[in-house]
Amino acid sequence: NAGVTQTPKFQVLKTGQSMTLQCAQDMNHEYMSWYRQDPGMGLRLIHYSVGAGITDQGEVPNGYNVSRSTTEDFPLRLLSAAPSQTSVYFCASSSRDIINYGYTFGSGTRLTVV
Amino acid sequence: ILNVEQSPQSLHVQEGDSTNFTCSFPSSNFYALHWYRWETAKSPEALFVMTLNGDEKKKGRISATLNTKEGYSYLYIKGSQPEDSATYLCAIGGATNKLIFGTGTLLAVQP
Numbered sequence: 001n002a003g004v005t006q007t008p009k010f011q012v013l014k015t016g017q018s019m020t021l022q023c024a025q026d027m028n029h030e031y032m033s034w035y036r037q038d039p040g041m042g043l044r045l046i047h048y049s050v051g052a053g054i055t056d057q058g059e060v061p062n063g064y065n066v067s068r069s070t071t072e073d074f075p076l077r078l079l080s081a082a083p084s085q086t087s088v089y090f091c092a093s094s095s096r097d098i099i100n101y102g103y104t105f106g107s108g109t110r111l112t113v114v
Numbered sequence: 115i116l117n118v119e120q121s122p123q124s125l126h127v128q129e130g131d132s133t134n135f136t137c138s139f140p141s142s143n144f145y146a147l148h149w150y151r152w153e154t155a156k157s158p159e160a161l162f163v164m165t166l167n168g169d170e171k172k173k174g175r176i177s178a179t180l181n182t183k184e185g186y187s188y189l190y191i192k193g194s195q196p197e198d199s200a201t202y203l204c205a206i207g208g209a210t211n212k213l214i215f216g217t218g219t220l221l222a223v224q225p
Binding site for chain 1: 146148150156157158159160161162163165203205207211212213214215216217218
């Protein structure tokens with residue numbers, strides 16, 4: 001049981017480049033979210049999804065797109081990378097029974113934009 | 115946007131000390147409060163999820179309480195050990211499981 005898998009683990013981009021951070025879960029979880037973690041800022045919600053075909057914005061959505069074509073996958077797209085998007089990105093998922101289990105997090109993607 | 119505040123920002127204790135931290139949140143429209151433990155170079159792991167005023171949960175030496183009317187939760191660690199060193203995060207969840215996190219309390223336990 002792999003849980004939540006994020007790829008890549010590390011990435012360096014040049015300003016203006018685009019890329020997709022992958023997130024996949026094998027627990028049949030309905031809910032999935034993307035967070036970014038910056039020093040002194042804690043985890044900030046970028047986008048989230050309550051099921052396949054449904055996405056919504058979080059606290060800091062600008063510069064990012066998401067889609068949820070399947071229950072398993074929730075990719076995060078950076079359209080035109082900026083140095084302000086240098087961060088560690090975490091994907092998380094939960095079932096509807098979040099009261100008993102909470103969120104399961106992936107291992108993170110460290111992104112540097114130069 | 116919900117404002118979830120945690121205090122203190124950091125805490126240094128000696129092995130064997132008991133300690134506690136606070137999470138404050140708006141009491142209106144409350145649905146659920148989560149506590150996570152986040153060790154360096156790892157991912158956050160769920161400790162507790164609480165929904166009812168007066169809830170108390172316990173896992174080994176760690177326990178948590180919830181007061182939804184006044185908008186706070188306490189996390190207690192009894193007899194701290196070096197392996198308890200981590201950042202402890204709280205988060206407020208809505209009905210759609212959209213979680214808003216506080217900035218965390220960094221605990222360092224000195225042997």
